[in-house]
Amino acid sequence: MTGPLAPRTMPLHPPQCPVPTLRDTIRQRLADETGRLTKEAPYTVALASPSPYRTAMSSLGLQRIYRAIMESHGLACERAFLPDQDHRDDIPRTYESLRPLASFPVVAVSVAYELELAGLVSLLDASRIPVHRDKRSETDPIIVAGGPLTFSNAEPLAAMVDAIVLGEAETVVIDVLRTLESTTDRHRTAQLEALGKIPHVFVPALHTTLPPLAVVDNALLPAWAPIRTPHTEFANMFLIEAERGCSRGCAYCVMRRSTNGGMRLVAKEKLLGLVPDDARKVGLVGAAVSDHPEIVAIVSALADRGVDVGLSSLRPDRMTDPFVEALRRAGTRSLTTAMDGTSERMRQRLERRTQAKHLIKAAELARQHGMDRLKLYVMVGVPGETHEDIDECIAFASELSRLLPVALGIAPFCAKRNTPLHGEPYAGIDVVEDRLDRLRRGLRGRVDVRATSARWAWVEWVLAQGGTAEGQAVIDAVRAGGTFAAYKRAFAARPPSSDRPVTTP
Numbered sequence: 342m343t344g345p346l347a348p349r350t351m352p353l354h355p356p357q358c359p360v361p362t363l364r365d366t367i368r369q370r371l372a373d374e375t376g377r378l379t380k381e382a383p384y385t386v387a388l389a390s391p392s393p394y395r396t397a398m399s400s401l402g403l404q405r406i407y408r409a410i411m412e413s414h415g416l417a418c419e420r421a422f423l424p425d426q427d428h429r430d431d432i433p434r435t436y437e438s439l440r441p442l443a444s445f446p447v448v449a450v451s452v453a454y455e456l457e458l459a460g461l462v463s464l465l466d467a468s469r470i471p472v473h474r475d476k477r478s479e480t481d482p483i484i485v486a487g488g489p490l491t492f493s494n495a496e497p498l499a500a501m502v503d504a505i506v507l508g509e510a511e512t513v514v515i516d517v518l519r520t521l522e523s524t525t526d527r528h529r530t531a532q533l534e535a536l537g538k539i540p541h542v543f544v545p546a547l548h549t550t551l552p553p554l555a556v557v558d559n560a561l562l563p564a565w566a567p568i569r570t571p572h573t574e575f576a577n578m579f580l581i582e583a584e585r586g587c588s589r590g591c592a593y594c595v596m597r598r599s600t601n602g603g604m605r606l607v608a609k610e611k612l613l614g615l616v617p618d619d620a621r622k623v624g625l626v627g628a629a630v631s632d633h634p635e636i637v638a639i640v641s642a643l644a645d646r647g648v649d650v651g652l653s654s655l656r657p658d659r660m661t662d663p664f665v666e667a668l669r670r671a672g673t674r675s676l677t678t679a680m681d682g683t684s685e686r687m688r689q690r691l692e693r694r695t696q697a698k699h700l701i702k703a704a705e706l707a708r709q710h711g712m713d714r715l716k717l718y719v720m721v722g723v724p725g726e727t728h729e730d731i732d733e734c735i736a737f738a739s740e741l742s743r744l745l746p747v748a749l750g751i752a753p754f755c756a757k758r759n760t761p762l763h764g765e766p767y768a769g770i771d772v773v774e775d776r777l778d779r780l781r782r783g784l785r786g787r788v789d790v791r792a793t794s795a796r797w798a799w800v801e802w803v804l805a806q807g808g809t810a811e812g813q814a815v816i817d818a819v820r821a822g823g824t825f826a827a828y829k830r831a832f833a834a835r836p837p838s839s840d841r842p843v844t845t846p
């Protein structure tokens with residue numbers, strides 16, 4: 342029997358299609374990559390992701406660090422990823438030489454957000470590297486973490502890693518690797534002491550307070566991804582940064598203007614000059630790409646070359662006729678933007694500039710230019726939200742759906758550190774589920790509603806507000822099966838870090 346009624350015990354891969362081995366999967370992916378840098382160097386480290394290849398290779402940040410290491414004299418790195426589900430029992434190996442992570446002197450790992458901490462635990466466990474940093478011996482690699490998570494709350498990482506690079510890491514990571522290379526003959530403790538002297542590096546064994554975030558020189562912008570592959574969400578897309586940071590001040594966002602000096606622009610000519618001639622798809626990346634003053638000209642120029650363009654962020658108040666026309670010419674069929682709060686009142690609470698009139702205009706422009714649908718992201722459970730706000734969202738999304746098909750992508754609100762809403766409680770799993778249910782019922786048959794889990798959002802909130810104790814709890818939870826119940830038990834079993842508010846889910 343095939344199809345949806347097939348018995349659940351049916352093997353995922355029928356006997357005539359055996360699951361490829363990890364080595365075969367790696368070989369195939371390498372064969373399909375374009376732009377990989379090859380180099381042998383006296384000091385080679387592992388660059389790892391706590392997510393599988395498909396997600397990790399869509400990360401411009403990871404690819405930026407890869408390029409920074411490979412372009413540094415005497416240094417090289419080999420990539421490793423959390424193995425796909427089919428290979429979770431295998432020892433993770435680097436793609437370039439199939440070496441296990443434990444055989445490298447250093448494993449540098451990029452962590453994007455709170456729920457990736459579980460992937461880091463799994464990756465280290467599967468690699469037979471002690472997950473608790475204080476259990477590592479002289480023969481174990483030094484684990485260095487960085488990545489987007491460090492912009493909000495790096496503290497839970499302190500349970501697992503030996504050093505953390507805070508903020509923009511492309512130059513600091515080279516300082517870290519050179520320091521470790523020059524101290525290979527010393528004991529681990531001496532190496533960590535040396536790392537502890539580097540600005541923007543937090544060494545949990547030595548420090549108690551986090552240093553400030555690193556900010557790179559603007560001359561190093563933009564980040565761009567050397568490797569293109571068909572095996573990611575953005576298949577074969579060339580990823581390049583159009584700007585870094587944001588000049589706005591949304592109250593919930595870690596990328597608001599107070600983080601890393603506001604918005605830093607990449608000039609149109611510089612950006613266009615870096616796009617390879619054979620790139621047929623280009624992803625323009627940044628916290629607020631549509632705020633770039635030359636964005637319409639950039640998208641138009643790429644459309645003229647016959648390139649499809651994707652933007653990582655589109656603000657509805659920036660939508661104009663020429664902009665949407667350029668996006669349509671550049672292959673955009675679905676206009677994706679953010680509604681943020683469920684009502685005008687909630688958007689004001691979040692200090693958004695977006696108003697209903699901007700969203701209506703965006704929908705009208707998308708329709709006029711023949712787009713298939715409008716996709717809107719919205720948060721539920723923002724402090725102060727009531728049923729009236731949810732009902733306003735239902736009425737407004739219904740109104741928009743009369744202009745063109747609408748899809749709502751809903752995420753429960755999680756307060757983050759380094760934002761004005763830090764410390765705000767989670768609305769509660771029951772409350773969030775009740776509001777999601779109200780939205781689904783109110784929009785049934787009119788708007789496609791997709792929501793992320795209220796339960797996992799609570800786990801994310803605990804980790805966003807927590808510290809080392811919560812990081813220890815992730816280790817316990819993963820080892821207890823990684824279910825929601827396991828996380829709940831693990832958090833309950835440890836006294837919360839001092840500034841995490843205590844709430845029940």
Ligand code: SF4
Nearest residue numbers: 587589591594597628
């Ligand atoms: S949500 Fe977007 S517009 Fe608002 S501060 Fe963050 S990056 Fe800027």
